[in-house]
Amino acid sequence: MILYQGKVKDILEGPEPGTVLVRFRDDVTAGDGKKRARFVGKGRVSREISEHLFQYLERQGVPTHYVGPYDVTSFVAKKVNIIPLEVVVRNVATGSLVRRLGIPEGKVLDPPLMEFFYKNDALHDPLICRNHVFLLGICDERTLDAVEVLAEKANHLLKGYFQERGLRLIDIKFEFGRDPDGRLVLADELGPDIMRVWTLDGRSLDKDVFRQDKGNLMEAYHELRNAVIRR
16 A cells, blocks of 8 residues: 655555555656656666665664665665655755855865755745744754754765765755654665765766756666665
8 A cells, every 4th residue: 555655756555564665666857846757767776776875874873764675666664754854965066056045066065064945845845944943843953953963974974985986975865754663763765866976077877867958867877876886
């Protein structure tokens, strides 16, 4: 049974109590869903990348909702109460940050910049500040502080992980939730739909390839996948 259907993923009842299946479809969207297409095999590649990065973060002490593999397009995860907050960590200026603030494209952000977006489809996920988080009752200050710590740690680890593979993590969107034991965990996915990754010569290996018509999306995703799973 489908519990939730997103733009490119489905959340289904899991094989055990307290679990769900995160199933990746072959869909890709951009522009708040206005641009849409399907690419055969995309769901499998997104699942492989997400699983590998969740496993890596777990080994490094970052708690996540990941439980284990299931099939070619799905993995098993803990059923969590999602905090309706998207946490975007930016290491390099690009995209909406450049458009909003006029910061030069490609400027390295040191320390990384963290932004919050209210996870609300009807409002198109607006940018908000800390006080908005409390005003909207999204979470309390202690929880938000813990979210920031986990987001900073996960970004730092993934940035180094990609750097070791000759790639640059430009920015990434995290989502968090509470597992059945009340523990704060990193949730959602860790695939190329929710992060920007560039090669050292500036090629995108993420959804910007589709968003900006910059080439063959599946070639980019496979290149990223091969780099991620390389031992």
